[in-house]
Amino acid sequence: MTATFERPPVLFCDFDGTITLRDNIVALMKHFDPPGWEPIVSDIVALKKSVRQGVGEMFALLPSSMRQEVTDYILHNAGIRDGFPELLAWCKENGVEFFVTSGGIDFFVYPLLAPFGIPADHIFCNGSDFEGERIRITWPHACDDQCDNDCGMCKTAVIRRFPKDAYARILIGDSITDFAGAKLVDLVFSRSHLTERCRELGLPHIPFETFRDVVRHLSQGDWKR
Ligand SMILES: [Mg+2]
Ligand SMILES: [Zn+2]
Numbered sequence: 684m685t686a687t688f689e690r691p692p693v694l695f696c697d698f699d700g701t702i703t704l705r706d707n708i709v710a711l712m713k714h715f716d717p718p719g720w721e722p723i724v725s726d727i728v729a730l731k732k733s734v735r736q737g738v739g740e741m742f743a744l745l746p747s748s749m750r751q752e753v754t755d756y757i758l759h760n761a762g763i764r765d766g767f768p769e770l771l772a773w774c775k776e777n778g779v780e781f782f783v784t785s786g787g788i789d790f791f792v793y794p795l796l797a798p799f800g801i802p803a804d805h806i807f808c809n810g811s812d813f814e815g816e817r818i819r820i821t822w823p824h825a826c827d828d829q830c831d832n833d834c835g836m837c838k839t840a841v842i843r844r845f846p847k848d849a850y851a852r853i854l855i856g857d858s859i860t861d862f863a864g865a866k867l868v869d870l871v872f873s874r875s876h877l878t879e880r881c882r883e884l885g886l887p888h889i890p891f892e893t894f895r896d897v898v899r900h901l902s903q904g905d906w907k908r
Contacts, residue, residue, distance in 0.1 A: 689907070690851045694774065695842055695864060697856035698785030698792055698808065700875065704762040706858070707791055708738060714756055717744035727859060733833035734786055734860055738809070739820045742788075747813040750790075757791040766894030771799055773898045781805060784838045786860035788820060809836050830863065838864035851907070855897060870905075872897050 700706040712720040723740050726732035732740075745753060774781040783801060785792050785808040792808040810821035826837040842852055842864050854864050857874040865871045865881060871888040873881050881888035889905065891897050 690849060692779050692851040692853050692901070693845050694779060694781045695784045695838060695852070695854045695868070696781065697854075697858075697861050698783055698787045698796075699860075700857040701855055702764060702767060702783070703795065704764055705760075707757045707761050707787060708741065710760060711753060711757060712741055714760075715745065715749070715753070717741075719744055730859070733835070735822060735825070735833045735835035738786070738835055742811075742818040742820050745818045747815060747818050750813045750818070753818075754790055754794075758794055761791070761795055763795070764894055766896070766898060768799065769898050770894040771801070773901060777901075779901075782841060783807065784836065784841050784854075784864070785809075786834070786836050807836055807838075807841055832863045834860070834863060836860070839867055842867050855891075872900070 696702060699708060709724065712724065720741050723732065723737050727734060727737040771781060773779070781801065783792070783796065783806045785806070788809050788811050790811050792806065796806060807824050810823050812819040812821055822835055824836045824840065826832060826834050827840045829843065830837050830839045832839070838854070838861065842854070845852055851870070852868040853870045853872065854861060854868045855872040856865070856877050858876045861877050862880055865877060865886055865888075866884065869887065871877065871881050871886055872891045873888045874891060878888065878890045889900055
């Protein structure tokens with residue numbers, strides 16, 4: 684189904700817990716269980732520690748020599764949420780730009796997205812360095828001078844490239860890495876903690892379960908309300 688738009692929509696979609704069924708970083712930590720990861724996650728969830736700081740600290744708990752098993756674990760255990768190919772097809776059909784804006788890490792984000800044919804310049808995530816003794820996360824898309832959230836991968840910086848008066852900006856996400864971006868956009872498709880956050884802050888949002896729900900709402904033009 685095709686739709687017509689006043690301002691063209693542009694989609695910014697989270698990866699962990701949104702495109703994938705679970706948060707891969709949390710799943711990884713639970714599985715390998717390096718001593719000290721739990722208080723770091725608690726501090727991130729309580730917003731006492733920035734995502735950039737916390738994620739960096741958690742990966743530093745793992746030796747670089749574990750690269751292969753860490754990668755294999757995520758690639759074999761991450762499930763993709765239903766309807767993802769349908770959402771990409773809808774975007775293509777309607778000339779709508781689709782960006783992956785992920786707080787995840789390159790060594791699992793790119794391989795998991797490889798089957799879907801998303802151009803590399805439409806995928807934003809953090810980087811990794813396995814050269815030292817411990818895994819080091821790199822931040823090629825850190826916050827600019829307009830964001831003081833210490834995001835790691837700064838979704839607001841990506842979103843701000845698309846001016847509000849020219850685009851209907853739509854964010855799809857589930858959790859903490861989406862909180863800052865959700866305040867900027869016209870509409871949020873939300874799951875989990877992000878739904879609660881949008882409710883608390885009175886942000887326009889539509890809770891969803893599968894990407895087919897998202898396609899249905901987009902086809903109906905619900906984002907214009
Ligand atoms: Mg997420
Ligand atoms: Zn930021």
